[in-house]
Amino acid sequence: MKHLYIPLFLFFFLILEGVALELLPVALLTSELLIVPHWVLIFLVLTAMFYEKDTTYFSIIYALIFGLLIDVVYTGVLGVYMFSYALVIYLVLGLRKVFHGNIYVSLLLGIISVMLADVAIHVIYSAAGVIQMVWNDYAIYRLLPTVLSNIVFILILYPLFAKRLSKWSEGLLAGSDSL
């Protein structure tokens, strides 16, 4: 049962992203700033930091699955989010061995991963010819507001899930041994 919690929450955040823009004031939407919620990614980062054991790779598999779901449901260009999210989570899994899991590290890793993922998405979309945006404009109008708004989300999510994720993780290896 505990194995199901993470995909369920990821699915929930995936759906929530679809109404995220309705929660923002209209003035922000009509302005030039492009704020993109990366809530699924942030939850994946927390999963990678607190749920994973050294030998498990659940978060990468979830990143692939839910990245693909975002592509299918929200953009129609397949593979972009899937690739970016999986790549970023792979890097986070590498970095978590260096750091301890506390709020500052989560914040740092969260910011780095949102930045990397968004830059990766920009690079892929530019290469595929879906958008044309100069790097300067991109950094000011999209990258900065996106990272700032997602920091708020990390700060909300961390106290709710950090402990829970480690708790769900406890039964993880024992469960897989018995199989």
Added chain:
Amino acid sequence: MNLFRKKRLFIFLIAFIVLVVLIGYSISGRENITTAEQFINDTVGWGQRIIHAPVNFVTDVFTNIEDIRNTYNENQLLKEKLAEYTGLIYENQELSEENEELRNLMEWMDNESIRDFNPIQATVISRSPERWVEQVTINKGLQDGVATNMAVITAEGMIGKVQTTSQFTSTVQLLTGFDQFNRISATISREDSDDIFGMIEGYDEESESLLFRIIEESDQDLEEGELVVSSGMGGVFPAGLPIGNVVEVVADQYGLTRTALIEPAADMYDINHVVVVDRALSDAEDEEEEETD
């Protein structure tokens, strides 16, 4: 260690190839999405419907408070307009009667014109969080008669067209996400001279307006604020759907044609209830396609 590195590089390369193949496949201009994607869209759409109701309720409360503050001014304005409308209604009635008589005189076999359409009511259940992809999801799909390329309108005017359809949901590409591959044949109606015809050829982010390339000029120059409507000549959308108002007219870089900047009539950010426009008059090609299906 060496073997491990090689394996890692190998996986990365395979992932990259998969990425290129997937992107190439999805932007190659396919007609509709695959069954697997339809299934995913419907499943997520089911969740979105549940989530949408409470979120909508909360946002509605805030907009209601805002609305109440503006009520008095709006009421004054509406009363003035209402007085104008009573005159228009009589005029409209007479004109439509006359129109019908003339049509009967011409002995048209079927009374369908390119203006007629069957409306399909729908609600927007989510909007793409990826701001570069201007796309919303509505709660009607193939089962309700929605098909790709149908126009989608609100009370104010056109907002876009159906991009992909699943069984129970479909995605709508907004006018703000249109490019040169999604043209709309449009017109500006003139009373005493030739109408102006042209194409809506995309959205200009800088001026936040649609580009209306004028193909056939009229004797009279375009004026600011004139209404651009769909002409129905493209064969996909019915005629007479309001698209937007002229803001400015500029010459293109060679000075051969002129382009009008159009401000969309509908608000692209506050969309809730929409109507999918199913053109009543289907052209011969469509019918043939249906038969082969």
